[in-house]
Amino acid sequence: MRMTAPSEFPAAQPGQFVMVRVNDAIDPLLRRPFGIFDVGVHTPAQTGAASQPYLEMLYRVVGKGTGMLSALHDTDLLDVLGPLGKGFQLGAPGEEKIIVGGGVGLAPLYLLAKELVKQSPVRLFVGGRTRDDVLCITEFERLGVECYVATEDGSLGECGLVTEALIRRLAACDGTPRIFACGPHGMLNAVAGIAAQRNIPCQVSLEGYMACGMGACLGCVTPGHHHSNETPDYRCVCADGPVFDAAELKWEA
């Protein structure tokens, strides 16, 4: 969905997110977090018309809040808090950039791709269970991103896990690429493992169950690399992330 936005939004970094209050009532009570899909300034065709900053979100209807979002009308106002969190570090110009995404995890990756294509060759690897999990490929292609799709049931692209295609690409590319990933936790876990084995810089964007989005409630935390009960090392997904260097976090073996 696209909306007009206050003037600070076009400066949002790829990977940042917003907290959306869907309704003034107390049900749903909490804001809902969404990645920033795109921001920019729209300049109307008519001469003299003021240009207008905009914000785009990509969301999937899963429950109460997203259901209400999908029922909004053109002229409705939405209460949006943000941009929040820390975004992606783009890395050096020229080196190959590899983006891995799945499902609505693609949302924050579009703005990232938009920035990256300005300075580097970009390849996108999208995975899903079925073709329905694969969103907005054409938008990425339009940016000039080379896209690889894999679905577990073979309904779109290659049959299998997208990580297999990723491994093949890593074997083929010369120099050190940089990986950016957002998607289901299992996918991120696999990507982080692949990157660690090959010593490739890898950033992941995580999800967490958020109440405040600004580091106050401590609801959204994820364990850092050295976390244990004796040496607690929880990081806030909202304020320390949502983008983390994969090596900073604790992953399942």
Place this chain on the structure above:
Amino acid sequence: MKPDLSVSIAGLELRNPVMTASGTFGYGEEFAEYVDLATIGAFVTKGLSLRPRAGNPTPRIVETPGGMLNAIGLQNVGIDAFIEKKVPFLRSVATPAIANFFGNTIDEYAELARRLDAIPEIAGLEVNISCPNVKQGGIVFGTDPQCAFQVVTACREATIKPLIVKLSPNVTDIVSMAKACADAGADALSLINTLTGMAIDLERRRPVLANITGGLSGPAVKPVALRMVWQVARAVNLPIIGIGGIMNARDALEFILAGATAVQVGTASFINPGAAQEIAEGMEKWLAENGVEDVKSLIGALEA
């Protein structure tokens, strides 16, 4: 004419009765961008323990109708890191900062009270007595008046700062708890903390929270909180800070009518980081519109 919103509680002079609740406002800094701290009465920091605490595994939060459950598990930086990393911010803030704390044993409570007493930037102490007493095998300080009396006595001996005791609603008789704290030398009482609850994922046939149960907060708890404030205000001669589901100025004023001298805003800050400031402004507006010159005239003014 501008109504007078100032109140005095436990020796603290507040420009207005609106404070922020522990665990919902970080250490203050997190909100500085959204709230002019000089517009609220005071703020309370996240519950502190002697050593840093990891807290519980995730998920720690789930929304329920009109409320939320949290099982953060009192994650906090511990008193040493608090003094080193968080207190310097407080120096620049022209609003009283109150430190919320808890221990596993009576000695730990007293030790924390002693260390906090020595920090000039801390204007007051709020003792959280709703956590398990490890030494006594899982009895909760906050549900046994005898234990509460001992904890508060120990803290009282350790500090000359305003001592506020925060009560748990998970008791059958809130008044006897309040009396025990008053007898032990508390300067004020704040109530309520969260109500124990749970949420179930039917399809997975599992509890939603990793901790199974959590603390309920938000608008859903307001009627319980109002009732407890009212009961305690009639029975105990100490100022009360009302907490529970306060979302707007009207909610806050209801607590004051029920007998609270001040209020704390919790969950509302998650939904609107500027909530406490807006509630203070809304109160002033309501008083002006209703010809009330002094908010103190509303304390306990419920006609019942």
